[in-house]
Amino acid sequence: MPKSLYDILLDVSKSAMIDEGDLQTAGLLILTAAIHGLNINRAGIWLLTDDKTAIQGKMLIDGDDCTIDSDILLLRADYPIYFSSLDSERAVVANYAQTDVSTSELSASYLAPLGITAMLDAPIRHRGQMLGIICCEHQGSTREWDSQEIAFVSALADTYGRAISAAQRNDYERQLKEINEQLEHKINDRTNVLQDALRNLNHTQAKLIESEKLASLGRLVSGLAHEINTPLGVSVTSSSHCVSQLGLVKKRYKDGTLDEDEFAQFLNDLDDGLGLINNNLNRAATLVQNFKLSGAIHTANEEEQFELRACIELTLKSLQPLLKKSQIDCELEPGENITLNSYPGAIAQIITNLITNSIHHAFDHTTDKKIRLHLTQTPEKITIHYQDNGCGIAEDIRPKIFEPFFTTARRTGGSGLGLSIVYNLATQKLGGEILLDADQSKGAGFQINIPTS
Incomplete structure (x- = not known):
């Protein structure tokens, strides 16, 4: 690979833009590097749809124009041979794009109108799966891509996969922050409800004492303690589990070892845990409210x-x-x-x-x-x-x-x-x-x- 390509690739790899999680900024940097390194005017990032029945332009640079999320959509049904080449997950190297077996289907509708004579597609991979391609398009006289150029574009595609990971980490961080805030709000809300109920309990106890009902007060507190310890015990256990799981996810996120399946499982566990806390704190609050209508306790809880x-x-x-x-x-x-x-x-x-x-x-x-x-x-x-x-x-x-x-x-x-x-x-x-x-x-x-x- 010529030194100039090495230098361009090194500059892109070292750029903080790649790991900031902004895919548009990272994509623009990568495509600009491809255009400069290959001396072409047109390059784009194309991503497969979720069902892999089509590929759509995510970002396209054509001379001085830059298009984000273009409306160009290539359907598998219209270009089966081209998609078959993409399915191999190897670079598509078409030196004579309009006649090459892999790309000739695109000639009438795409290549010829744009004057594209050669194409070089490098697969973008993330977590072992191909998500799309970086497509480099040469216009004008015949062009044959050499192995150094193919390696250069493939490295840029891998760098875009790194940018996707950064964007995903940012998304995980945002979701974790939202979940943490929601958890804190729910716990605070339920704590306030319980504190209000406990204040009512204290008021009721005072009234019973003033009414000289100490004998019945003992049995009421004992029964309440038994009943209320059940939902509070469940709530404390569930809350501790949620906090523990949240800490583990935060650690794995910081270490870069958090994957989608683990995060999805964490969300499910957290949803179950929060539901358990919510139900049992409501139950405890109801028990305390009902305390005012109950009987009396066994005896004092003082030594x-x-x-x-x-x-x-x-x-x-x-x-x-x-x-x-x-x-x-x-x-x-x-x-x-x-x-x-x-x-x-x-x-x-x-x-x-x-x-x-x-x-x-x-x-x-x-x-x-x-x-x-x-x-x-x-x-x-x-x-x-x-x-x-x-x-x-x-x-x-x-x-x-x-x-x-x-x-x-x-x-x-x-x-x-x-x-x-x-x-x-x-x-x-x-x-x-x-x-x-x-x-x-x-x-x-x-x-x-x-x-x-």
Whole structure:
């Protein structure tokens, strides 16, 4: 290749215009280089239609005139031999264009009227696929293209493929920015809704306290916490996943390793995640609004000194309508009073969740339904023994029962958060532990150990 062609190609390759993502600017630079390097007056960029049934002029320079998105359209049906040559994805070299087997079909309608005697088409490739060609057209006396000129035009075509990648990256960046903004707006909007609902909750709580309804307030907060933790837990998990995926896509974009399939999958995942967040935050807001019309809580959620047996009996009393409806005999076995300094609200919720779990899972094949609670005390800990006489917990799922969102009743509305909440309350709030009894043959049994100091 003559030095002048090398220099032209080097200048084009080093130009910042190629990687700025503006295809018109990059195309104009490349076609100008082709005209200057080959000493011709006419060159164009032609792109195949999506269905590859036609090829259309994207940019055409003819002397001093430059046309963007021209109306020239060549149909495969009209020029089958020429398109067959393009399908080979190799350069079309026609030294005698009007008689060459590859291009002679174009003679009457295109070549002869424009005085084109020789054509050199180099394929434009992007991500392994041919998208179109750079077409260099010689007018006037006969011209034979040499191998150096063919290599020169092919390199320019590859450079235009690089410009397409830059334009695509810019488009990805724009879409990522829009998605990020939409995500932030949706989260902010839903957060504002939830904050308004929580303000209403605080106002309702204050009114209940002023009306001396502390006994009923305990059960209401406990029930609300159980219900609202489900959609909020789903929302937090989905939001974290969206943020994680967004970070991964940003990293791959910066590294230049992001492809179309991965980006499309990311958009689908993000759409699903945002939908999940939206639905569950709406659900949480509705739950809080409905809180004003609900009953009362079990007891305060503050750390205080209280009598454990009285706390559990109060919780069971608040659950009597539900137990009666399910025809379950639930009792706390008699014993000595046990005073401790802890969180009565957490204990009430643990008991409520365990009983709710038994109602939903234990008694499908049990007629005489029973739940028994028993308290024991040592200098180091207080233990709440919980036992139902249902079907017990199958051995294969025992390691998973405290995992968030694990449930065997997904089809009937189970969220899989009930026992997970129990575990977190027992271990984190109370600073103790919850153990599953090894023998489940007589029903589900648990031990909740609460440290005395």
